Amino acid sequence: MTKGFSWAPESPNTVVHGDNLPILRSLPDASFQLIYIDPPFNTGRKQLRQNTKSVRSSTGTRIGYKGQTYETVRGLVTSYDDAFEDYWEFLEPRLEEAWRLLADTGTLYLHLDYREVHYAKVLLDALFGRECFLNEIIWAYDYGARTKSRWPSKHDTILVYVKDPRQYHFDSEEVDREPYMAPGLVTPEKVARGKLPTDVWWHTIVSPNGREKTGYPTQKPVGILRRIIAASSRPGDWVLDFFGGSGTTGAAALQLERRFLLIDQNPEAIATMQRRFAEDDVAFAESEIGH
Template sequence: MNRIVHGDNLEVLQSIASESIQLIYVDPPFNTGKRQSRPQMKTIRDDAGDRTGFGGRRYRTEILKQQPGGQGYTDTFDDFLGFLRPRLLEAHRILTPTGSLFFHIDYREVHYCKILLDVIFTRPCFQNEIIWAYDYGARSTKRWPAKHDNILWYTKQPDLFTFNLTATDRIPYMAPGLVGAKKAARGKTPTDVWWHTIVSPTGKEKTGYATQKPLGILERIVRVHSNPGDTVLDFFAGSGTTAEAAAKHNRSFIMVDQNPDAIAVMQKRLAAYTKPRPSQRKSPPKLKKSVKKSTPRKARLSSKK
C-alpha cells in the first residue's frame, strides 16, 4: 500500500475512495510570498576554516553549485484559500468516520484557514490547536521573534475518533521536584504546546529539502491518532517525513507532491519502505481502490497521567 505519487494533489485526492483514509497530515505552503529553498553545503578540513567541529578541529564551508531554481518551491498564491478549499473538501470526503486531519500552518494564515476548516468540517469537529514551539534561528530586534507553528486538528465526527494517548511519547516535567521521583522518572504526557527542536542543519535526519519537519512531531501524531495497519495520507508530502513516521509504526502511507525535487528526495529516503516484497504485487493498486477501514471506537477523552 505504500505509494509515492508525483502529480496534482487535487486530481489524486479525487481518485481516492470515500471514507478510506484514517489519518491525514498536511503541511501546505505557508503563502509567505518568498521562494522556499535551502542551499546545499559541504565542509572541508581546513585549519583556517569558518567553523569548529569535533575535538576543536576547524572546517571550511563551501556552497555546492545547484541547478537553476534549486531544491525548493515558490510560496506565493493570489488566492490561497481558493487553492486550499477544494483540496480540503476532498480530504473531508476521504476520511473514515473515526479519522483525523492535521493541518500545519503558521501565524500569517492560521486564522483564515481555521475559518475555512470550520466551514468544511464544522466547528464541533475542531479538537485542538497545537503549538509547535522551537528555539532556533535569527532574532528580530523590531518585534518578538516568531518561533512557533500552528497545527489544527479536526476530526470527521465531533466525539468519535482515534486518540491513543497511552501510545504517545512522554516528556520531562518542568518542575520535577513537585511531583516526586517516580512521576518525574516516568515523565508526563504532552499538552497542546509541543516543544521540539527543528531538524538539525547538520544532523543525519536532514534531507536538504526546504521546510522539512522533524520526525518526532510526525511520530507523535501517527502513534496517537491512528492504529497499526491504518493508511496515512500527506498530499503536500515534501521530504516524506510523514511517510517515515507511518512506516516506522506499521502504518501504510500515500505521499503526493507535484515538485520533482520532493519526489526525488522521497524516493531515496523511503526506498526501504516502497520496494515490493516477493509476495507483493509488482504493480500497486489504483488509488480508487478502497483501503482497509479501521474499526470505529469511542475516543478516550481522559487518560492516566
C-alpha cells in the same frame, strides 16, 4: 518510477508525483484514518535551501580540530515557490477532499503559521462543523534569526479536526511523554514515566547539521509526526499527506508500522523522497490524472 497511478487499501506504501487535487478526487471515500498536511505557508517568497558540508583539504581555508584545514563543498539546491494569487482558492478544494477521504474515526492535522491559520480555522469550522474541532496545537521552537522590532515568531500552529466527534480515535497511551518542568512537585514514579504533552509542543526544528536533515526546505521533524501518528492512528492504518515535501510523514509512518500515501508535484520533493526511502519498500508513481 512507474507511469500511471491507482490506489486501493491493498496497495504498498506509495509516493505519487503529480497535481494533488485530481489525484485526491480519484481516491475512494473514507479511505484514510489520518491526514496530515503541511501546505505552503503563503510567505510570498521563494523557499530555498542548499546543502553544504565540510571536507578535509590541504588547500582549505578553514581551520578545524588539531589544526586540520577544511573547505566547504556546496551541494544540491532545492526550492519551491511559496506565493499564491489566491491562497484559499488553492487550498479550500483540497481541504474539502480531505474531509471526504477521512474515515469516520479519522483526524485531520493542518499545519500552518500565523499568516493563514486564522482563516483556516473559520473555513474548517464551516467544512467539518465547530463540534469537530479537537485542538489547536502550538509547536514552539527556539532557533533562527530574531527581529528586534517585534516579538520574534517562533511557533507554528497545527489545527486538529475529527470527522465524527462521537467516534474518533485518540490513544494517549501511545504518545511519547515529556519531562516534568517541576519534577520536585510530583512523585518519583511520575518523574520516571514523564507527563503527557499538552497542546503546546516544545520541539527543536530539524538540525541543520543532524542526521535527520534531507536538505529540503521547511522539512519538519520526525518527532512531531511520530506524536501525531501514534495518537490518531493504529498499526496498519492508512496515513495520507498530499503535500509530501521531504517525506517526513512517510518516515514516521514506517517507524510506527502505518501505511502511507504521499503526493507532491515538485520534482525536487520526489527526488528527496526517493533518496530518503531508497532502502524501504515504497512504490513511486507518476500520475497521469488531470494531464
